[in-house]
Amino acid sequence: MTALDLHDVTVTFRPRRGRAEVSALRGVSLRVERGERVALVGRSGAGKSTVVRLAAGLVPLDSGSLTVLGEDLSTAGSRQLRQVRRRFQVVFQDPYGSLHPGMRVRDLVAEPLAIAGASRSDRHVAAIAALDDLGLRPASQFLTRYPGSLSGGQRQRVAIARTLVARPELILADEPTSMLDASLRATVADQLLEVRSRLGATLVFITHDLALARHVADRIVVLREGRVVEDGPVDRILGAPTHDETKLLLAAARDLAVGRQ
Amino acid sequence: MALRPGTRILAVVGATFLLLVVGAAVFADVLAAHPPDRASGAPYERPSAGHLLGTDDLGRDLWAQLVFGARVSLFVGLLAAVIATVTGAAAALVAGWRGGWVDVLIMRVVDLVLSLPFLVLVLVLATYFGRGLQVLVLLIAGVLWARPARLLRGQVLKLREFGHVVAADSMGAGQVRILGVHVLRRLVPLLISQFVRAAAVAVIVQSGVAFLGMGDPGRVSWGSTLYFANNGSAILTDAWLWWVVPPGVALTVLIVGLAFAGFALEEWAEPQLVGHGWRPPIHRRLDDDRGSEPPPGVALAIRGLSVDFDGSRVVRAVDLTVERGRMLGLVGESGCGKSTLALAVMGLVPHPGRVHGRSVHLGDVDLRRLGRRGLQRIRGRELAVVPQAAMSVLDPTRTILRQVAESSALGGHPDPDGHAGTLLSRVGLPADRHRAFPHELSGGQRQRVVIAMAVANRPRLVIADEPTTGLDVETQRQILDLLDELRIELGMDLWLISHDLPVVASRVDDLAIMYAGRIVEVGAAGQVLGAPTHPYTSLLLDAFPSLDGDRRGGRPVPGEAPDPMALPSGCAFAPRCEQRVDRCTHDEPDTMSVGGTLVACHVAGSAIDDATSLGGTTP
Numbered sequence: 001m002t003a004l005d006l007h008d009v010t011v012t013f014r015p016r017r018g019r020a021e022v023s024a025l026r027g028v029s030l031r032v033e034r035g036e037r038v039a040l041v042g043r044s045g046a047g048k049s050t051v052v053r054l055a056a057g058l059v060p061l062d063s064g065s066l067t068v069l070g071e072d073l074s075t076a077g078s079r080q081l082r083q084v085r086r087r088f089q090v091v092f093q094d095p096y097g098s099l100h101p102g103m104r105v106r107d108l109v110a111e112p113l114a115i116a117g118a119s120r121s122d123r124h125v126a127a128i129a130a131l132d133d134l135g136l137r138p139a140s141q142f143l144t145r146y147p148g149s150l151s152g153g154q155r156q157r158v159a160i161a162r163t164l165v166a167r168p169e170l171i172l173a174d175e176p177t178s179m180l181d182a183s184l185r186a187t188v189a190d191q192l193l194e195v196r197s198r199l200g201a202t203l204v205f206i207t208h209d210l211a212l213a214r215h216v217a218d219r220i221v222v223l224r225e226g227r228v229v230e231d232g233p234v235d236r237i238l239g240a241p242t243h244d245e246t247k248l249l250l251a252a253a254r255d256l257a258v259g260r261q
Numbered sequence: 262m263a264l265r266p267g268t269r270i271l272a273v274v275g276a277t278f279l280l281l282v283v284g285a286a287v288f289a290d291v292l293a294a295h296p297p298d299r300a301s302g303a304p305y306e307r308p309s310a311g312h313l314l315g316t317d318d319l320g321r322d323l324w325a326q327l328v329f330g331a332r333v334s335l336f337v338g339l340l341a342a343v344i345a346t347v348t349g350a351a352a353a354l355v356a357g358w359r360g361g362w363v364d365v366l367i368m369r370v371v372d373l374v375l376s377l378p379f380l381v382l383v384l385v386l387a388t389y390f391g392r393g394l395q396v397l398v399l400l401i402a403g404v405l406w407a408r409p410a411r412l413l414r415g416q417v418l419k420l421r422e423f424g425h426v427v428a429a430d431s432m433g434a435g436q437v438r439i440l441g442v443h444v445l446r447r448l449v450p451l452l453i454s455q456f457v458r459a460a461a462v463a464v465i466v467q468s469g470v471a472f473l474g475m476g477d478p479g480r481v482s483w484g485s486t487l488y489f490a491n492n493g494s495a496i497l498t499d500a501w502l503w504w505v506v507p508p509g510v511a512l513t514v515l516i517v518g519l520a521f522a523g524f525a526l527e528e529w530a531e532p533q534l535v536g537h538g539w540r541p542p543i544h545r546r547l548d549d550d551r552g553s554e555p556p557p558g559v560a561l562a563i564r565g566l567s568v569d570f571d572g573s574r575v576v577r578a579v580d581l582t583v584e585r586g587r588m589l590g591l592v593g594e595s596g597c598g599k600s601t602l603a604l605a606v607m608g609l610v611p612h613p614g615r616v617h618g619r620s621v622h623l624g625d626v627d628l629r630r631l632g633r634r635g636l637q638r639i640r641g642r643e644l645a646v647v648p649q650a651a652m653s654v655l656d657p658t659r660t661i662l663r664q665v666a667e668s669s670a671l672g673g674h675p676d677p678d679g680h681a682g683t684l685l686s687r688v689g690l691p692a693d694r695h696r697a698f699p700h701e702l703s704g705g706q707r708q709r710v711v712i713a714m715a716v717a718n719r720p721r722l723v724i725a726d727e728p729t730t731g732l733d734v735e736t737q738r739q740i741l742d743l744l745d746e747l748r749i750e751l752g753m754d755l756w757l758i759s760h761d762l763p764v765v766a767s768r769v770d771d772l773a774i775m776y777a778g779r780i781v782e783v784g785a786a787g788q789v790l791g792a793p794t795h796p797y798t799s800l801l802l803d804a805f806p807s808l809d810g811d812r813r814g815g816r817p818v819p820g821e822a823p824d825p826m827a828l829p830s831g832c833a834f835a836p837r838c839e840q841r842v843d844r845c846t847h848d849e850p851d852t853m854s855v856g857g858t859l860v861a862c863h864v865a866g867s868a869i870d871d872a873t874s875l876g877g878t879t880p
Contacts, residue, residue, distance in 0.1 A: 043733045044704060056431040085433030097424025102446050115434045151821070152595065166432065178731070181594045182761035183804040186815025208733035215806035215815055238808065250808075252734040256741075257763045257808055 009064035039213035042223035095155035112166035275521025293325035318493035341463035344402035349409030357417025457523030483508035560754035566618035590769030649727035672718030777833035784858025
């Protein structure tokens with residue numbers, strides 16, 4: 001069964017008068033099966049984030065069709081959209097903006113349950129369990145804190161704990177590590193992978209870093225200027241890239257990845 | 262929640278003033294022995310025990326008028342403010358959230374209301390609809406809602422794009438939840454200030470209307486007292502002292518009380534609104550005279566530099582050297598003090614930071630011995646910075662050519678515009694982009710502009726603080742290549758600061774690792790990367806996913822970085838260190854030379870027999 005299906009999708013942003021239109025996606029077709037771990041890779045402006053925002057129903061598509069978890073979103077009304085949204089979860093790039101500064105950690109983590117109408121005590125229990133699972137221990141010490149008192153890494157863990165609480169079928173992660181310390185990349189990615197495997201969810205992970213893509217995914221999709229230019233298993237893409245864009249990204253990643261020598 | 266001392270005073274004064282008025286209103290029947298609106302004595306009586314403030318021209322007790330007047334003012338102020346704020350907020354939410362023709366319609370109505378002369382409108386409507394107090398409240402609110410509506414709508418439009426609002430939307434939250442929890446709650450500080458303003462205006466307008474004799478004839482208010490005082494020529498006799506002054510003072514007390522209390526409430530609702538206002542950094546002159554001789558052959562030599570913020574030491578006795586012709590990389594996690602160190606070198610540590618240190622030599626000039634003027638002359642000419650977040654350092658209202666030309670002019674270039682054009686072309690911006698505004702450029706292009714500004718005057722040293730953060734891999738590579746090319750072309754030295762170890766490590770000759778304010782390891786990059794001596798360096802190197810080898814590579818450094826306000830005793834890294842021995846938890850290690858690199862670690866030091874201590878570096 002398909003978790004995400006884009007067929008020949010185009011998305012165009014029309015800024016307010018006087019500015020040129022921007023084609024974000026120019027005919028993207030992409031199928032992600034249930035249980036897959038897919039990394040969307042590309043430079044800034046390649047359209048990676050637009051794919052996620054489109055799948056989450058946050059930007060409208062101009063043409064083509066979009067199916068998320070079996071529901072056709074190209075024609076869905078707002079009620080249907082809300083129902084589908086409760087079955088997936090987006091982890092955003094910016095852990096500083098994506099958490100309400102006036103809500104306590106407890107309410108942030110349990111927000112999906114509040115949306116679904118769960119009782120206060122259920123939300124409390126779920127929040128404690130999720131915080132504990134994500135290593136924010138002791139959970140009781142984090143429950144009443146505000147995000148302002150947390151580090152960037154801790155905030156992103158709160159966002160991932162929220163994902164765990166939501167029990168989504170599909171996780172859309174939009175560069176969740178790019179605003180954190182580089183040394184936390186693997187940690188945050190690992191926690192997402194852990195949550196994913198526990199829930200048996202599908203993972204779509206956006207990054208411009210091929211080393212990180214290799215770490216989290218078993219399939220890599222390379223985007224360039226709103227088009228899919230290469231799509232295949234990780235080992236094939238990294239071992240024998242065919243498109244120039246992939247080769248370029250790989251060369252850049254090799255050039256910048258100096259580890260232990 | 263904690264308020265600043267100044268705000269606390271305002272809060273106390275405001276609350277006291279408001280309580281005075283509220284107390285008068287609530288206990289008016291007890292406080293006043295006479296009715297306010299019927300004669301209880303002879304006309305024009307002077308103050309006496311029976312009539313504390315005397316009587317007016319109809320023999321009515323003025324003290325009773327004062328305390329009962331508080332009721333009218335509070336009633337009008339609060340009710341009008343509630344109606345105006347609620348209506349305004351509702352209009353703003355609907356307009357800002359729905360958008361489209363609804364927004365256009367509501368905002369045109371708002372424009373219309375705002376463009377009408379306020380007091381005249383209320384007076385005209387009051388004569389038309391009658392002079393009752395309730396009618397007046399509705400009329401005032403009907404005019405006052407427009408301003409909060411416009412202000413709040415702007416905020417709603419902004420909040421729509423906020424991360425947490427988008428996140429809630431993407432989770433399938435309903436409109437009520439999004440608007441209530443995610444939008445309205447963030448508008449609270451603004452709602453408070455708008456409410457207070459509306460209340461104050463309503464009180465003044467009601468008094469004004471009553472003073473003009475057009476108020477509710479059945480109600481005694483501060484305004485009507487003044488109206489009768491005016492008619493009774495109180496100003497011409499000494500009666501003004503007990504007839505005019507008390508209602509005037511009462512009005513002032515109420516308005517000031519509202520303003521102060523509102524100010525304090527606003528800060529309480531959103532403490533992050535309060536900034537520290539910039540003040541020049543406090544430079545502690547030389548603590549001692551050691552190390553004032555410039556070391557030969559270096560671009561920059563930092564010796565014993567520390568920075569304190571409110572009693573916590575965020576940079577701790579740092580020794581660091583940029584050798585001439587060798588690129589230095591400084592790596593550390595967020596909050597380790599690396600950016601503060603760079604600011605301290607530039608003499609730009611913000612208030613209330615305090616800088617201590619032996620010396621900071623740029624070539625043979627000791628920056629610590631220069632005053633504010635001297636540092637200003639050096640900055641941008643001999644010492645330049647490529648800051649992070651290029652968008653926030655560029656002026657959005659001017660073309661990039663103008664901004665680069667400004668840097669050239671600072672160095673006294675005869676043709677700043679021509680020079681700026683050359684520089685922009687050199688950093689890779691085609692000529693047709695030179696007159697672009699910052700927002701028209703991509704992140705990589707903006708970073709190129711900032712680099713052009715930094716190198717405009719051929720500085721001796723460029724400090725690049727996270728120059729590639731937020732850029733994609735390919736752009737990162739291009740920016741680093743550009744910096745390296747310019748370094749060689751212009752014969753300048755380069756100090757690269759980043760949290761991203763691989764990015765820095767790919768380019769630099771020397772590498773320093775910073776942890777909790779200290780340099781824990783420094784040496785030739787090949788040496789530090791190939792055979793890391795400090796356990797932290799080792800763990801850090803393992804933390805990155807790689808393109809080769811084990812797919813699941815990338816092992817996190819255990820634990821969390823320490824809070825600079827509460828550093829652990831002994832070695833700051835000890836709580837996270839897997840090789841920790843007893844000594845580490847109580848004894849801070851000195852910096853010592855181990856196998857060619859300098860390292861601050863007991864374990865690494867004791868492993869090498871000929872480890873030579875370089876002496877204590879931590880006070």
